[in-house]
Each structure stands twice: as C-alpha cells, then as structure tokens.
Amino acid sequence: MDLLIAAIVELDLFTWIGRKGPVRVADIEKEFRLNSRALDVLITYLVALGLLERGPEATVRLAPLAAEHLVAGSPWDMRAYFDVLSERPGCAEMLTALRSGRTSSWSSAPDDNRDWSDRLVDQSWARRVVASMDSRGRFLGPEFAAALDDLTGISRSLDIGGDSGVYSCALVDRRPEVRASVLERSPVDQVARELLAERGYADRVSVITGDMFAGPLPTGFDLHIYSHVLHDWSEDQVRGLLAASYAALEPGGWIVDHDAHINADKTGPLSVAEYSVTMMHGTEGKCWAVSEMDTMLTDAGFVDVRYLDVISDRSVVIARKPAS
Structure with a gap:
C-alpha cells in the first residue's frame, strides 16, 4: 500500500499517464528520474492491481479503474483520500527506493542502517x-x-x-x-x-x-x-x-x-x-x-x-x- 500511495500522491503518476496516453516505461523512468529496478517492481504491482495495463513495445496505459479514481479532473477523483496517508514513514521509504534504488534498513529504525x-x-x-x-x-x-x-x-x-x-x-x-x-x-x-x-x-x-x-x-x-x-x-x-x-x-x-x-x-x-x-x-x-x-x-x-x-x-x- 505504501508504494501505491507514493505513486498516487508524490508522483501523481496516473494523472501524468492519463494526459500522455499509452507511454513507454522508459519514458516514465526519465520523466520522474526513477530507478529502473524499483520502477519495474512498481509497474508490475500496478498492473497486477488492475490500475495499469501493459501494451506493445514496453508501454503501459491506464486501466479504467485508475482513469476513474486516480486522475486529476475526474469527477470521482480519490487522490485526496490517499494524500492523508502519505506522511507514513513507509511511504517516504518507498519514494526513496523508487528514486534511488537504495534499500531501507531491515528494521526501518532511524538509527539502524544495516540491511538483512x-x-x-x-x-x-x-x-x-x-x-x-x-x-x-x-x-x-x-x-x-x-x-x-x-x-x-x-x-x-x-x-x-x-x-x-x-x-x-x-x-x-x-x-x-x-x-x-x-x-x-x-x-x-x-x-x-x-x-x-x-x-x-x-x-x-x-x-x-x-x-x-x-x-x-x-x-x-x-x-x-x-x-x-x-x-x-x-x-x-x-x-x-x-x-x-x-x-x-x-x-x-x-x-x-x-x-x-x-x-x-x-x-x-x-x-x-x-x-x-x-x-x-x-x-x-x-x-x-x-x-x-x-x-x-x-x-x-x-x-x-x-x-x-x-x-x-x-x-x-x-x-x-x-x-x-
């Protein structure tokens, strides 16, 4: 859920894809300056959730559910619902992973930088x-x-x-x-x-x-x-x-x-x-x-x-x- 919230609130990814139409995953990586491994995980997760659909030549497009509820200007826009959850520590960690590819400490404790x-x-x-x-x-x-x-x-x-x-x-x-x-x-x-x-x-x-x-x-x-x-x-x-x-x-x-x-x-x-x-x-x-x-x-x-x-x-x- 924290990764989904980061995509909705911090990136506003669905609004961007909705305005562009089908987009190449490589263009998402370039536009938002995301780590390729983390982006691959995100896209697969969003497709599995039924929010994105894969197309030819490594493209993705909005699924109807996302177009209806996760895009600015939609009468049923629910992005504000997720906004109040975005200050959760896990959301910040997921955003860091998306942008840098760096892993978080296994315990997620602020004073612990050790991985598993x-x-x-x-x-x-x-x-x-x-x-x-x-x-x-x-x-x-x-x-x-x-x-x-x-x-x-x-x-x-x-x-x-x-x-x-x-x-x-x-x-x-x-x-x-x-x-x-x-x-x-x-x-x-x-x-x-x-x-x-x-x-x-x-x-x-x-x-x-x-x-x-x-x-x-x-x-x-x-x-x-x-x-x-x-x-x-x-x-x-x-x-x-x-x-x-x-x-x-x-x-x-x-x-x-x-x-x-x-x-x-x-x-x-x-x-x-x-x-x-x-x-x-x-x-x-x-x-x-x-x-x-x-x-x-x-x-x-x-x-x-x-x-x-x-x-x-x-x-x-x-x-x-x-x-x-």
Whole structure:
C-alpha cells in the first residue's frame, strides 16, 4: 500500500499517464528520474492491481479503474483520500527506493542502517532468520521435492544459501539415494548443523561453510538448488551466481530456482507482485519473472529451461547444463 500511495500522491503518476496516453516505461523512468529496478517492481504491482495495463513495445496505459479514481479532473477523483496517508514513514521509504534504488534498513529504525544480510553476522539474528525460513520450508519442502521427480542422474545436490537445509531434507526424504549439502556462511552454517543433527539428517545432509559470492562454488555436484535466494540480489549478482553454477556443475547437471516468480508477461500474480515490493524495499533484488529467468539461464549456457507451478504461488524454473 505504501508504494501505491507514493505513486498516487508524490508522483501523481496516473494523472501524468492519463494526459500522455499509452507511454513507454522508459519514458516514465526519465520523466520522474526513477530507478529502473524499483520502477519495474512498481509497474508490475500496478498492473497486477488492475490500475495499469501493459501494451506493445514496453508501454503501459491506464486501466479504467485508475482513469476513474486516480486522475486529476475526474469527477470521482480519490487522490485526496490517499494524500492523508502519505506522511507514513513507509511511504517516504518507498519514494526513496523508487528514486534511488537504495534499500531501507531491515528494521526501518532511524538509527539502524544495516540491511538483512549485514545483520546475519549476529548469532541471535541468524537464528531468527533461519527459524523463519525453516518454518516456511517445512510446509513448502515436500511439494518442492516432488516437483523434481523427473530429474534424472542426480546423486549429489548442493543447496546454495540453503539456510537450515530444510529443502535438502525434503529432497533426501523423497530420494534416499541422493546425498545433499548446504552451502552457508557463518554463523548460519552452525545453526544449520545443529538443526540437521537434531532432526536426524546429519548423515544425509552436510553443511559446507562458504560464501556463494566469494570464489568458485564447490564442484562434484549434479544438482544446484537456489530456494528463495535469487530474489534477494541484483541482476548482475544473479547472473554471477548462475555463471558460477554453470562452471561448477557436473556435465548434464541440473539447476533449480525455487521461488515466487512473476509470470512471463509480468502482469502478476498479485501476491507475488506484492512480495516483490517487499524485496525491492529491503533487498537488492525483486521477484524475477520466469521470462527473465529464462533469459539469464540461457545466457549463462543452460539449456532446456522450463517452468512448473508448485504450491502457494511458488514455482520452479529448471534448466540443465549440456552433457558435453
């Protein structure tokens, strides 16, 4: 809601588009001096809300609902309703993100400039984050593992940035022949080891201490898993990770991105567009469209890219490294 309020009140975006007619997204970026990543998230969100419609050649136009209620001069103009909400701190943070692309501190506290990643060096915060991701993964994990049933030739998997290892646990439960490893930096690695031992998985799921951005990825694996990881990072960083996976994977190996994905034409679903706003606000990333993932995976050298819905607006994008 705060991002919508910023677009209505601070930018008066709908009035501008209404006067211009269909406009190129690039022209919006230039006119309002907005960050391209943040603008992409905003446009997808507004389209998913039914306020904008996408047109050919990267253009957008007003949807009837916005033309009726969010444009100056309309007899049913409701912009004043949103104006009284615009002093909320979240609106200012969203406006900053739109204009600069800078993320806000995770806590949004005025005296705290740390993002979520910076805070992971703190053991207590790391435990809270791992517990959060683990609780979600215990629900999503079995369906995630089932979505990989037709992947052949898998004996060793590497869950990159895998937190508690919950998705690796689901995988080895379904495929007992697989041995899994989780790549995590300290102190998350130690939290993961403790949880895996408590649950009786220590002999089937190991933990490798390492930073996925620091040097080559471990070799000897025929499956790389990124589960709810890539949405935290910029396009350049995601492309770097995909290239590192391509270099490290065994020939014929698989890569799986398990996440909340925007659909190929970037019109929704709304729940994922809303989640993407959260990612844009607090991380360097966003929820990637399946079409964007297809392009980045193909550019990295992967083939046979495909997409499969899983559960709770989650999906997998699967690709393969050529065998030779």
